[in-house]
Amino acid sequence: MRYRLLSALVASAALAVDAAPAAAATYDYIVVGSGPGGGPLAADLARAGYSTLLIEAGGDEGDNPTYAELATFNEAANDEATRWDFWVKHSDDPAREMKFKHTTWDTGDGTFYIGLDPPEGAKHLGIQYPRAAVLGGCAMHNAGVCSLPQEDDWNIIVNKTGDTSWEAHKMRKYLTRIEKNEYLATGVSGHGYNGWLATSRGDAGWVADDSNPGTKIFKKMAEVLGLDPKHAVEMANGDILGADEPKDTTNAFYNMVQHGGKDGKRSSPNNYVRATLADPKKYPLTVQLRTLVTKVLFNTTTSGLPRAIGVEVMEGASLYRADPKHIPGTKGPISQIFAAKEVIVSGGAFNSPQILKLSGIGPAAELNKFNITVIKDLPGVGEQLGDNYEGSLLALGKAPVPIPGLVTALFRTPSAPTKKRNIFTWCGTFSFEGFWPGFPTDYGPNEFECALVHMAPKSQAGTVKLLSADPQDVPDINFRFFEHGGEKDLQELVEAANMMREAWQAGGDAVRPFEELHPCPGMQGDKRAANCTDALQAEYFKEQAYSHHATSTCAIGADNDPLAVLDSKFRVRGVVGLRVVDASAFPVVPGAFPSLPTMMLSAKAFEDVLADAGKLSGGSR
Template sequence: MLPHRHQTSRRAVPRTAKQQITGNKRMSDFDYIIIGAGSAGCVLANRLSENPANKVLLLEAGSKDSNFMIHMPAGVGKLIGTDLANWCYDTEGQPHLNNRKLYWPRGKVLGGSSSINGMIYIRGHARDYDMWRQLGLEGWGFSDVLPYFRRSEGNENGNSAFHGGEGPLGVSNPRKTNVLFESFVEAGKQAGHPYTEDFNGPQQEGVGPYQLTIKNGQRCSAAKGYLVPALNRPNLKIEVEALTSRVIFEGKKAVGVEYTQKGETKVARAAKEIVVSGGAVNTPQILMLSGIGKGEYLRKFGLDVVADLPGVGQNLQDHLDCVVINECTQPITLHSTVSNPLKQLMSGMQYTFFKTGLATSNGLESGAFLKTRPELEIPDIQLHFVAAMMRDHARIKSDRHGFTVHICQLRPESRGYIGLKSTNPSDYALIQPNYLAAEYDRKVMRDGVKMVRNIISQRAMDPYRGPEFWPGAGKQSDAEIDAWIRETAETIYHPVGTAKMGTDPMAVVDAKCRVHGLQGLRVVDASVMPTLVGGNTNAPTIMIAEKISDDMLGKAPLPAENVTIAEDRIGNAA
């Protein structure tokens, strides 16, 4: 486990402009400063520096993405469960999960969480974005954002109405490395669910294969897709192990960033704009330390208030996850490799020299988007099938063959918040997701467990299905399932919403991601999502950054594109 950053607090009160920019700190000047080299920050660094006249600084608190495990898809278990490239956060005790503190992996490296995630390429449902437009966010309906999804995507299947074939983010079909993936899909069909060839195409509902952010056998993180092509640009400077302390203001205009690097305090100025892209945890922390947030709350920490925005840190939403695990009657799961040092060595060599073999798979190649109630218009749960026993983010090692089905509620009603523990930027933020506060969320999770059990009981799984290891056959009643969820549920790593777009009093940024009431400051990352999308959040975050980069560069938005989905016609009038 990563050692916790020290808890010694220090006063971090914003000073006058003259005091902020003078002193013994090293200074440098840029046009744009991007705080955070995660999924959004990498996109912005690439797009803004395409114009050689723009001088861009990208600050990343983590390290370079040089670890071998980052680029090998099978290394995901090591990345999620250890501190190799991971902040290893913990939440506060969860009142509805037996007061457990949940482990929150977040990327601490170039590429951010796109460098340690499960590499599943999912956008969410078209209705998610149409809901944003209905909330008053013009330009964020599905027909508006589809062109940016397509621009970002380099799908190995090429261009189509739903996909892009030439973008920086490599997307590939699963390698079909294990018969269990296809057996799970067949079992889903036997349980009465439709088959979906493309979860990002005209029909999301159903069981089917996942497409993955893997290219040529290697993880395609945002750093790999967007930063690597820009590394030789003289107008782009990337600083790693650079922890941002605060944004500096002259009145209401953001003019610079203070950060520490190798024990030295530095200041960089921005002539045009500063963008905070720290993610749903670090972005609100940086904003609050810069004097942006609920005034009464900030004053309790001795912070001067630059902008009284009560929504900073609020509206936290995340996908809670529980798993059903069965033993496997045949020795065909990933346990065969991970438990055998010789096979691990052989697999590693095959990957190193040829970029082939089991190491090119994430071990998670099929899944589902399903409705827990037939009257629902769109799916409300997502399933991830893993060809191995996986508990506690792969931190509990398996001693036998088995397979795991992750169950994730897509649109929870529960809301939490991010807060401060101190004014020291080195201290972790306070994370309170408040999972399962809403009874509706508990029902969806419970129903999801029942649906998975039904799928696993189908004849396609007969050759492989062993005893149910977790929760276990003895837990059948609603009360027993609920108790087991409280004991075992974990995050599946999709926090959003803590600096949301909108026009209401709790909104932090407008529809162009500009912070309300301030000049020269934007937030561009998953924190601006007003509501959680129905799926994995990496691709949507990249899309947001692609879209906002056009606005920052003064370009007109890409023309809207209307496509047909299973439920209805999605277009500007939807």
């Protein structure tokens, strides 16, 4: 049964959360979006003494066990209480799109059909890409996996902008600032112990049992990756966030870290925002829920660059059409709220570019098409959409593989273009094949999978484009997977699957043979079947790859880059008083999981905002 917060009038921070600000109120800062970028930033600004309004389109599910317990993340991502359904495309090829096995259709009777043979009259929706409209954003429905970007993912900003504050070794301080480490002894260098974000990991002691088929697979994986299986226990407890962990060019195993406490409770911006609201120091933070920002307001009447002075909002629940609870024709009252210093947009890789475009910032031709007054022609808004390619090796064993945890590794495949690791994998008794309403498929206790995340994709050719000037409308999203360098990326995914398949065979007769479900359906054991050529596997990954780490649609870039949207301080180019602080700011996809990097990015943005505080006057409305 779905849990509902019955009343906002509970003895918690939720009481303050539901209080709407007075009409035409003015704050020092307005932050739009409460996810990993915006939520922590709003709390930090309030704790620094600035009156801050945090606007969130969804509600607060912080007391809801479905969201508070990390183990129920699949339920959280499926929950209509917070889910926004974006129906995306992976390419411009309609025939290829119709090969995605989890294509979703609206049957017209309130249900979805998932698959390639829809009932007559069903409406094609596309590929589901769920986002979370809730206090805390997508950090409230994800699996909480923590990893750091490769050093080059930070250093690329230095190379593009000349801003040395982005150097990789300097970025670690933001991890130590926000982290509350619960899995190491206090004092281990490179970690934080007093921050707002709890980090923890499970027990990898099962690796010491040499009779366990999972241990045998683990040790064979070590051999395949060029590591010494004699050090299995040590490797299984590797610290993926460690300051002295093997760097980006070294194959290594880790014990998976999550942003949650050792009690299994999720730790997210929701906790930090609520703690800030409840603090006896009464920090000047106001949170307005169930409010859709329709555009940023600008002063264009004075000399100089246009200046952001506030936002226009529509108040009400489920106003955005991505919300499955949205009732067609529903609107809410519209009002304006003003910012004396800055407006900070943190809506994520889909909604931040949409908000900028609705506000008149984006490609002029696209804005003119919808009669939107151009405030600043910025061709890069909504461009360069990137994501990790994800796929999996999934099979059914003869019996369950008896391991209570996950095998996690970062490694380099033979054809990787550089010496850097290009694959993040975690293997265990689970099934995950992407997103569709009701995911994932439970294949029973014998299921075994190695999920594969491809890092540093060579193609960031996706786009987020308006379908109309209506802020309740959902944009057109096309990832254009594998458009550039696709053959090389596919080869790397195939190599990773082949390496994992080889390791599985060490599991022994207790669990073998593994009957593969994909990418080589029906294959048993290590004998390469006719349907398991590298070419057929590449075709499978091209058609069935999925993703959920969208970035780069408002990217930081150089002054002479026509697609640069932000400078190195997150400031939107060509205007004053406006920043974007979320995963859309990354020039490239940051490693394998962007949640923690985005929280670190938020902590850096706080410093940059403070550095500019006082430089901007209140200005004319």
